[in-house]
Amino acid sequence: MLRIIPRLDIKNNNLIKTICLEGLRQIGDPNIYAKDYVNQGADELLFMDIVASLYGRNNLFHIINEVSKEIFIPITVGGGIRSLKDAIKLLESGADKVALNSGCFSDRNLINEISNRIGVSSVVLSIEAKKIKNEWYSFYNSGRENSGIKVEDWIEENINKGVGEILLTSVDSEGTEKGFDLKLLEKIKKRNIQIPLTISGGVASIKNILDARQVINISGVCIASSLHYKKKTICDFRTIFKNYE
Amino acid sequence: MNKKSIIINYGSGNILSVKRAIEYLGFEAEISFEKKKILNADRIILPGVGHFESAIKNLSFLKNDIFEFIKKERPFMGVCLGMQLLYSKSEENNFKEKGFEILNGKVVRFPSRPNFIVPHIGWANLNFEQEIVNQKIFKNINNNSRFYFVHSYHCEDTDLNSQKTYTNYNGFNFVSSVAKDNIFAFQFHPEKSSKDGLQIYKNFFNI
Numbered sequence: 001m002l003r004i005i006p007r008l009d010i011k012n013n014n015l016i017k018t019i020c021l022e023g024l025r026q027i028g029d030p031n032i033y034a035k036d037y038v039n040q041g042a043d044e045l046l047f048m049d050i051v052a053s054l055y056g057r058n059n060l061f062h063i064i065n066e067v068s069k070e071i072f073i074p075i076t077v078g079g080g081i082r083s084l085k086d087a088i089k090l091l092e093s094g095a096d097k098v099a100l101n102s103g104c105f106s107d108r109n110l111i112n113e114i115s116n117r118i119g120v121s122s123v124v125l126s127i128e129a130k131k132i133k134n135e136w137y138s139f140y141n142s143g144r145e146n147s148g149i150k151v152e153d154w155i156e157e158n159i160n161k162g163v164g165e166i167l168l169t170s171v172d173s174e175g176t177e178k179g180f181d182l183k184l185l186e187k188i189k190k191r192n193i194q195i196p197l198t199i200s201g202g203v204a205s206i207k208n209i210l211d212a213r214q215v216i217n218i219s220g221v222c223i224a225s226s227l228h229y230k231k232k233t234i235c236d237f238r239t240i241f242k243n244y245e
Numbered sequence: 246m247n248k249k250s251i252i253i254n255y256g257s258g259n260i261l262s263v264k265r266a267i268e269y270l271g272f273e274a275e276i277s278f279e280k281k282k283i284l285n286a287d288r289i290i291l292p293g294v295g296h297f298e299s300a301i302k303n304l305s306f307l308k309n310d311i312f313e314f315i316k317k318e319r320p321f322m323g324v325c326l327g328m329q330l331l332y333s334k335s336e337e338n339n340f341k342e343k344g345f346e347i348l349n350g351k352v353v354r355f356p357s358r359p360n361f362i363v364p365h366i367g368w369a370n371l372n373f374e375q376e377i378v379n380q381k382i383f384k385n386i387n388n389n390s391r392f393y394f395v396h397s398y399h400c401e402d403t404d405l406n407s408q409k410t411y412t413n414y415n416g417f418n419f420v421s422s423v424a425k426d427n428i429f430a431f432q433f434h435p436e437k438s439s440k441d442g443l444q445i446y447k448n449f450f451n452i
Contacts, residue, residue, distance in 0.1 A: 094261060121397070
């Protein structure tokens, strides 16, 4: 069953929204939005500390600690996780899964180390993909730095290190509400990924979801703008997927 | 002595969310790894995220105590790996280390097939066996309710005296809950399954 995952990008304890990971706008108190999404029937929540990598640390412990006392659906947290210690601290605050991106470039062993300890199913490989000419590259530090590594190669390098699922963000589509970058999906489809894939960026309608599913088998979809700006509710994305395997 | 509900802590993940779910409902449970406390508990929860082999090694010194506890007919709940540990053996460690052998059957990996994504992560329906409807643990929970799963292995239960729910993943049917006497085991995570999941904890504490 397709997972509908509200994505909450956080800066300094505030829920914010960006377009192409730039030009951020303040939305409100993440705690209130998170609870609302759970009541609407969200399958999971994704919290991203979007300035963490720049400061070198994740600052969401407090928020996660509070929301997880009242929210009983899976919570994934990402941003600024540089060590096993960081990952464990987030799990001890109430996260169920950690999403790793920037830290994996500076320490190519980070995924192994974390998943050996907390289990493969709690480790999410977060990829920020940006198109340059006709190739997609894995970016880090909130879409600012280019690793120079193609997305499909990055997936291949990491998939056997102990990754339970992949979160693929299209930086170019992010915040546009114009649908996910389907060409990017076509590109990675050739690599035959056998673990769950969640897409994030631009998804704002059921049609956007169906278009993506035509290309590749996705198991989750992140939604932000259309929920935060209250144009849609979780139910609007659910109707036709109710009995969709 | 004041009896307590114990969540067995053997170094696995998700213990905190189990405790928080219980406290949210207004019940109490203590996280513990102490033999004495476990033997004297009024109910036990064996949670679990992690690897079968390391879990069974960490728990081996408690094996007899858990047997004793169950014999006293007090409520016992196993969640995810905590369910799998109740069987005789698991493919996760090539069937080497023995499980608790409290339930009959073994733990096997999902089949390797093209487009069969493993781990199974996400929400899926429980299909009730006829008799399980009468189990108090499923009070106020409807057939076909959705629960949250995260697992690569599942239990092949061969026990004729237990009642079960089944769940379909990609056309493959596996045992998602087992109820037998005072033992309740779930492959899914009730503590991550929103209202219906909380209802299971509520029912467990009311047994």
